[in-house]
Amino acid sequence: xxxxxxxxxxxxxxxxxxxxxxxxxxxxxxxxxxxxxxxxxxxxxxxxxxxxxxxxxxxxxxxxxxxxxxxxxxxxxxxxxxxxxxxxxxxxxxxxxxxxxxxxxxxxxxxxxxxxxxxxxxxxxxxxxxxxxxxxxxxxxxxxxxxxxxxxxxxxxxxxxxxxxxxxxxxxxxxxxxxxxxxxxxxxxxxxxxxxxxxxxxxxxxxxxxxxxxxxxxxxxxxxxxxxxxxxxxxxxxxxxxxxxxxxxxxxxxxxxxxxxxxxxxxxxxxxxxxxxxxxxxxxxxxxxxxxxxxxxxxxxxxxxxxxxxxxxxxxxxxxxxxxxxxxxxxxxxxxxxxxxxxxxxxxxxxxxxxxxxxxxxxxxxxxxxxxxxxxxxxxxxxxxxxxxxxxxxxxxxxxxxxxxxxxxxxxxxxxxxxxxxxxxxxxxxxxxxxxxxxxxxxxxxxxxxxxxxxxxxxxxxxxxxxxxxxxxxxxxxxxxxxxxxxxxxxxxxxxxxxxxxxxxxxxxxxxxxxxxxxxxxxxxxxxxxxxxxxxxxxxxxxxxxxxxxxxxxxxxxxxxxxxxxxxxxxxxxxxxxxxxxxxxxxxxxxxxxxxxxxxxxxxxxxxxxxxxxxxxxxxxxxxxxxxxxxxxxxxxxxxxxxxxxxxxxxxxxxxxxxxxxxxxxxxxxxxxxxxxxxxxxxxxxxxxxxxxxxxxxxxxxxxxxxxxxxxxxxxxxxxxxxxxxxxxxxxxxxxxxxxxxxxxxxxxxxxxxxxxxxxxxxxxxxxxxxxxxxxxxxxxxxxxxxxxxxxxxxxxxxxxxxxxxxxxxxxxxxxxxxxxxxxxxxxxxxxxxxxxxxxxxxxxxxxxxxxxxxxxxxxxxxxxxxxxxxxxxxxxxxxxxxxxxxxxxxxxxxxxxxxxxxxxxxxxxxxxxxxxxxxxxxxxxxxxxxxxxxxxxxxxxxxxxxxxxxxxxxxxxxxxxxx
Numbered sequence: 004x005x006x007x008x009x010x011x012x013x014x015x016x017x018x019x020x021x022x023x024x025x026x027x028x029x030x031x032x033x034x035x036x037x038x039x040x041x042x043x044x045x046x047x048x049x050x051x052x053x054x055x056x057x058x059x060x061x062x063x064x065x066x067x068x069x070x071x072x073x074x075x076x077x078x079x080x081x082x083x084x085x086x087x088x089x090x091x092x093x094x095x096x097x098x099x100x101x102x103x104x105x106x107x108x109x110x111x112x113x114x115x116x117x118x119x120x121x122x123x124x125x126x127x128x129x130x131x132x133x134x135x136x137x138x139x140x141x142x143x144x145x146x147x148x149x150x151x152x153x154x155x156x157x158x159x160x161x162x163x164x165x166x167x168x169x170x171x172x173x174x175x176x177x178x179x180x181x182x183x184x185x186x187x188x189x190x191x192x193x194x195x196x197x198x199x200x201x202x203x204x205x206x207x208x209x210x211x212x213x214x215x216x217x218x219x220x221x222x223x224x225x226x227x228x229x230x231x232x233x234x235x236x237x238x239x240x241x242x243x244x245x246x247x248x249x250x251x252x253x254x255x256x257x258x259x260x261x262x263x264x265x266x267x268x269x270x271x272x273x274x275x276x277x278x279x280x281x282x283x284x285x286x287x288x289x290x291x292x293x294x295x296x297x298x299x300x301x302x303x304x305x306x307x308x309x310x311x312x313x314x315x316x317x318x319x320x321x322x323x324x325x326x327x328x329x330x331x332x333x334x335x336x337x338x339x340x341x342x343x344x345x346x347x348x349x350x351x352x353x354x355x356x357x358x359x360x361x362x363x364x365x366x367x368x369x370x371x372x373x374x375x376x377x378x379x380x381x382x383x384x385x386x387x388x389x390x391x392x393x394x395x396x397x398x399x400x401x402x403x404x405x406x407x408x409x410x411x412x413x414x415x416x417x418x419x420x421x422x423x424x425x426x427x428x429x430x431x432x433x434x435x436x437x438x439x440x441x442x443x444x445x446x447x448x449x450x451x452x453x454x455x456x457x458x459x460x461x462x463x464x465x466x467x468x469x470x471x472x473x474x475x476x477x478x479x480x481x482x483x484x485x486x487x488x489x490x491x492x493x494x495x496x497x498x499x500x501x502x503x504x505x506x507x508x509x510x511x512x513x514x515x516x517x518x519x520x521x522x523x524x525x526x527x528x529x530x531x532x533x534x535x536x537x538x539x540x541x542x543x544x545x546x547x548x549x550x551x552x553x554x555x556x557x558x559x560x561x562x563x564x565x566x567x568x569x570x571x572x573x574x575x576x577x578x579x580x581x582x583x584x585x586x587x588x589x590x591x592x593x594x595x596x597x598x599x600x601x602x603x604x605x606x607x608x609x610x611x612x613x614x615x616x617x618x619x620x621x622x623x624x625x626x627x628x629x630x631x632x633x634x635x636x637x638x639x640x641x642x643x644x645x646x647x648x649x650x651x652x653x654x655x656x657x658x659x660x661x662x663x664x665x666x667x668x669x670x671x672x673x674x675x676x677x678x679x680x681x682x683x684x685x686x687x688x689x690x691x692x693x694x695x696x697x698x699x700x701x702x703x704x705x706x707x708x709x710x711x712x713x714x715x716x717x718x719x720x721x722x723x724x725x726x727x728x729x730x731x732x733x734x735x736x737x738x739x740x741x742x743x744x745x746x747x748x749x750x751x752x753x754x755x756x757x758x759x760x761x762x763x764x765x766x767x768x769x770x771x772x773x774x775x776x777x778x779x780x781x782x783x784x785x786x787x788x789x790x791x792x793x794x795x796x797x798x799x800x801x802x803x804x805x806x807x808x809x810x811x812x813x814x815x816x817x818x819x820x821x822x823x824x825x826x827x828x829x830x831x832x833x834x835x836x837x838x839x840x841x842x843x844x845x846x847x848x849x850x851x852x853x854x855x856x857x858x859x860x861x862x863x864x865x866x867x868x869x870x871x872x873x874x875x876x877x878x879x880x881x882x883x884x885x886x887x888x889x890x891x892x893x894x895x896x897x898x899x900x901x902x903x904x905x906x907x908x909x910x911x912x913x914x915x916x917x918x919x920x921x922x923x924x925x926x927x928x929x930x931x932x933x934x935x936x937x938x939x940x941x942x943x944x945x946x947x948x949x950x951x952x953x954x955x956x957x958x959x960x961x962x963x964x965x966x967x
Contacts, residue, residue, distance in 0.1 A: 007311055008142040011318035012156075016163060018319070019326065022187055023171060023180035041186040042253075043269035047193075047277070048185030049249040051130060051328040052137050052298075054277055055192050056321060057388035059288075060297035062281045064389060065236060066229035072236030073278045076244055077271035100566055101339040102251055102406065108570045109409045109496045110417035111489045116343040116571070118424055119402060123248050124336050124372060126398025129439065131332060131376035132383055133391035134325035135160060140386065141302050141321055144295065154381065160322075161377045164330040165370045168337075172366040181331060182253075188323025193276055195320040198313050199301050200280025203287035206308050218286055227282070235462030238469075242403045243396035249328055252335035298388045329373065337369030342569025350575065352568075353522075357529035361567055384442040390458040394435045397465050401427040404473045408480075413493035419480030427472030434464035512581070514538050514545040514556060520580040521560075533563055550641045551662020557581045598623075632729035636680060640665045643724070652707070652731050679709055680725055686710045689732065705733045762799065770796040818942070820967040821859045823897065824849040827885050830866035834874065843874050849887045855895055855964040857942045865935045869899045869960055872932065876903030876958065890963055897962045905956035906948065914948065939964075 047054070053061065054073070061069040099105040103123070107116035138160060139153035171180045208214035218224045244250060288300035295303045302321065305313035341364050352360065385391055404423055408415035438444060438457030446454040456464065485493070514534055521530035537559040538545055543552055557577060565573035598619075626633055632649035636642055645660040653672045660668065665677045671692055679687060687709040707729055714724040770793060777789035824847065831845045855862075866885075873883045886898040906914060914932055939946045943965060950958040 005142075007306075007315050008318060011315050011322065012142070012159075014315070015319050015322040015326075018187070019163065019167065019184065019323070020170065022184050023167065026179050026183045027171070040269070041182050044186035044189040044273065045182040045253055046250065046270040047273040048187070048189035048324065048327045049253060049331045050274070050324070051392065052134050052321060052325045053130075053388050053392045054274060055196070055324045056137065056141075056301040056317075057133075057298045057392065058278050058281045059285050059300045060387065060389050062227070062278070063285050063297040065232055066227035068230050068233035068236050070278060070281075071230075071233050072240040073274060075237040075241040077274045078241055099570065100342060101248075101335070102246060102402065103339050103343050104565075104570050105409060105496065106405060106420075107343065109489075109492055110420060111486065111492060112417045113343065113347050113571050115405075115417050115420060116569075118421065119405070120336070120339045120343045122398060122402055122424065122428060123246065123339060124375075126246075126395050126401075127248060127332050127336065127372075128376055128379040128395065129383070129391040129398075129436070130395035131329050131373075132380035133388045133395075134329050135377060135380040136383075136386055136391070137298055137388045138321060138325050140296070141299060141318060144299070157377055157380060160326060160329070161373050164326055164333060164373050167326075167330050168334055168366050168369050168373075172362045181334075184323075185253075185327045185331065188320065188327050189273065191316065191320035192324050193273065195313065195317045196277055196280050196284075196301065199304055199317065200283050202304060202308055202310065202313065203280065203283035207287040207290055207304075208283075214283060214286060217290060221286075221289070223286055223289070232462045235465050239393060239396050239400055239465055242469075243399040245406060246399040246402045247332075248335035248339065249331040252331055252338070296386070329376065333369035333373045333376075334365070336372050337365040337367070340368045340372075341365045342572070346568040346572040349572070351523070352525040352529070355526070357525045358532070358567070383439045385439050385458065387458065390461075391439070393458070393461055394439060397435050397461065397468065398428065398431050400465070400469060401431060401472055403469070404476050408476065409496050411497065413490070413497060414485070415476060415480045415493075416483055416485035416489060418483045419476045419478075422479040423472040423474075423476030426475045427468045430464065430468040430471060434468070435461060512553065513548050514543075517556070517560070517580055521576070524576050524580065533560060536563055549663040549667065550639075553581075555662075557583075632727075632731075634660075634676070634727040634729065635724065636665060636727065637724050640677065640680065649729060652705075652729060676727065679711065680727065685712070689736070705731060706736050708732045766796050766799045770800075818856055818858050820854045821857045821862060822851070823853050823855050823862065823895070823964070824851045826859055826862040827866050829863045830870055833863075833867055834870055841874055841877075842879055843877055844880070844882045845870060846882055846884045849885055849897060853887060853895060854967050855942075856967045857964060861938045861942075865938050865962070866899070868932065868935050873899055873901035873903065873958070877901045878903070893966045894963050895966065897964070899960045899962075900952070900957065902955070902957050905951035905958050908950075 051057075054076075058069075058073065061072065063069075065072070099108060101120075103116040103119040106119050107113055135157045139156050142156055143152045204211055204214055208217060284300050284304060285297065287304055288295075288297070291304075291307055293300060293303045293307055302314060302317040305311075305317060341361065345364055345368075346361075383391070385394075401424060404427075405415075405420045408420060433446070434454075434456045438446075444455060444457045444459045446456045448454060514537075518530050518534040521534065524530075525533070537556055540563075541552075541555055541559055543556065560581075561573050561577045564576060567573075568576075626644070627646050629646060630648060632652050633644065633646045634642060634649050635644035642660050642663055642665065645655070645657040647657070650656045650660070653668070655668055655672065665680060666673050668676065675690075675692070687707075690707045690709055691704060692707060693704050709730075710728045712726045712728075714726075773789045773792035773796065777786050777793070780786055780789065827847045827849055831847065834840070834845070870883060870885075877883060881902045883902075884898075884900045886900060888896040888898065890896045936946055939962060945963040947961045947963075948958065949961070950956075952959050
């Protein structure tokens with residue numbers, strides 16, 4: 004090994020571990036290593052040596068066809084909405100940590116997951132071997148003849164990969180360390196390629212013009228115009244990358260990445276930048292007649308031009324790119340193998356510390372695969388990075404039909420996928436893998452004839468194997484039937500489909516009970532950790548036993564476990580600790596959870612799904628803003644929908660109500676709505692509710708109109724659901740009562756007018772006669788009788804005048820700005836003239852500047868009646884107050900407050916009725932408050948009565964009048 008090689012190896016080992024440790028110890032600013040560019044760079048950092056120095060060989064062998072292959076590889080990111088975004092959405096919704104795990108869920112078969120894992124592991128061996136062999140050749144060229152050194156270097160590199168895996172074997176550590184390390188390697192690779200490109204153009208040719216002249220003179224421009232294998236290169240470089248374990252691993256890390264994939268154009272740009280200097284480097288190597296394979300030109304060119312720093316840079320970059328691919332692939336395959344081979348064999352994990360056990364097993368499997376890659380690299384005869392990478396990609400591409408079936412073809416079943424994989428992999432092993440060991444390009448058939456196999460005929464066998472795989476998959480799926488479970492899960496993994504969660508019954512439990520049951524499966528420490536993670540992630544109360552919360556908790560807990568132990572094992576554990584459904588249960592669509600998923604989907608939905616989601620939002624907003632309360636419940640009484648009006652009427656917000664049971668609602672609503680839901684009647688026209696705990700703070704007795712609609716039996720999914728409509732009719736009933744009261748007043752007014760007219764004339768005659776008798780008679784007894792008659796006629800006249808005033812329901816008075824304080828003072832002065840009345844004190848606290856719109860004489864009469872009633876109800880020498888308060892808008896409020904015994908609640912609705920009085924016979928007409936009410940109505944005001952206002956009684960009458 005040269006001095007440059009030693010320096011490069013030392014620099015690599017130091018930087019490879021130092022960057023990871025710096026991120027792990029948080030010595031690197033988080034804003035740097037969490038930047039989206041780091042995530043995008045990491046895709047190139049794990050792509051492998053083919054897209055670094057191997058790109059020169061690729062373009063040298065295939066010309067423009069090779070460039071089209073690189074472009075097809077970048078389409079993986081450009082067309083990410085077609086594959087990567089659906090995969091990211093599906094894995095985010097269900098926590099699938101790998102493609103095999105996704106296939107286990109889709110085809111409901113652990114075996115197909117095992118087949119997929121083995122396919123990924125075996126197909127990745129040639130690609131990994133290419134990393135090791137090319138690095139060994141770069142550090143030990145043919146001139147050194149260092150076979151032992153190559154083996155030692157390959158072993159050292161494998162040891163460094165295993166050491167990195169051990170150091171960052173904890174999943175949380177790997178998630179932080181891998182992207183920055185891979186991104187750093189990508190930056191070195193891009194910088195070294197661009198530096199070599201500049202050296203080639205200006206150091207060898209002297210400029211772009213001279214290089215173009217050389218290429219034309221040497222016929223290189225004609226040589227590179229090759230497209231004979233373009234179809235095969237485009238096919239393999241477009242399809243296989245979707246299956247690359249390292250890319251899948253980086254992609255699934257996007258679930259935890261702060262801003263996920265920043266854009267679709269950044270990774271393609273890096274790959275195109277990497278291929279940009281390839282032709283100049285290739286032509287410079289040919290011009291200088293460098294005695295090395297084409298994939299060595301990147302490092303050999305600086306060495307030939309005596310540029311040691313750039314040479315060291317190319318070697319360090321090659322180490323980072325190759326070891327990044329090897330390490331991340333091993334970590335990914337360790338996780339894949341763990342969730343498909345190891346965890347499904349166990350039903351309990353109480354004898355181990357789950358998280359450490361999983362991390363250690365994943366490390367062991369990854370380390371064994373690295374050693375397998377070392378053995379493969381030492382055994383295989385081919386030394387071409389292109390041949391080895393293409394051979395590996397051919398194996399990976401055999402999973403493409405199964406992946407297409409997972410995302411787009413729900414009628415493909417697991418038997419068809421297994422049959423197709425068996426045929427495709429068999430052709431691949433015989434035509435591509437076996438020749439790598441034998442070195443033979445010809446396969447002799449037992450029945451005679453020869454077949455050209457190996458790298459010389461890879462394009463033909465790629466197409467043949469994929470066609471055979473696809474045809475067998477389609478044919479076998481048509482000839483066999485999928486199970487109902489498989490068919491149901493097929494639609495849950497389709498592109499642009501949002502799986503509708505099923506709402507099945509769950510036993511009443513809590514997070515603490517689940518933790519105790521889970522501890523029996525995975526141990527106390529792991530159970531406490533998983534439950535705490537699920538509870539904190541959902542921000543729920545551990546004792547919340549609402550059905551919706553329990554289902555969300557079950558989904559989140561299963562999601563977290565699936566990420567660690569795989570889909571199959573996670574489902575087994577969850578079915579044991581939180582079983583779904585009972586015998587005879589019909590699964591129903593869980594619309595509440597579906598809406599939560601739709602709300603979280605955001606921009607992930609596209610096409611028709613996005614348009615339907617907009618329609619859903621429109622209809623939901625309409626229901627939310629209806630002035631009538633809407634509540635939807637299922638057959639078990641679980642609340643599915645609770646709109647804003649329902650929350651206002653009951654004081655129970657939708658977050659509290661939805662997902663719970665009707666019986667969980669606070670009094671009086673739980674029992675009330677439960678009774679209505681269970682009754683045969685579809686309507687309660689007028690329901691009186693005392694203390695309804697309404698959200699507007701008004702908890703006085705309210706009236707509600709309830710209706711419900713039952714889903715018919717011909718709907719098997721939603722049969723038994725009910726939609727309850729509730730309307731607050733309290734104000735409507737008040738208006739009806741006021742209208743009836745007004746009509747009564749009108750009728751009584753007409754009666755009063757007639758009575759007053761009929762009585763007035765005879766009373767006038769009687770009064771005249773009594774006066775004559777009093778003045779003409781000398782008999783003292785007759786005079787006394789005449790006086791008594793006059794007193795009674797005066798009383799009758801007073802009643803008549805009151806009746807006449809009451810009967811005037813029209814407003815013929817002159818309204819204008821009125822000094823309300825003066826009206827109150829006038830009323831007080833009139834009342835104080837009655838020396839025989841009960842002695843009380845009046846306190847007028849109405850500001851003198853307050854003006855209202857009304858008639859001063861009528862308002863004086865109002866306060867005379869109110870203060871007279873207050874005096875009659877108050878103890879002697881007590882204080883009666885007239886208070887002022889600004890009203891809402893352009894109104895004023897005036898309170899007449901007395902310390903009397905108060906008005907009984909059962910009589911408060913009648914005190915405004917004509918002729919109703921609580922006074923002794925002969926002490927009142929029962930028309931005072933009725934007259935006040937009539938005058939206030941004519942002034943477009945309101946009158947309210949509050950009694951009692953304290954523990955000792957008291958009454959407060961409030962008048963609301965308008966400003967001028």
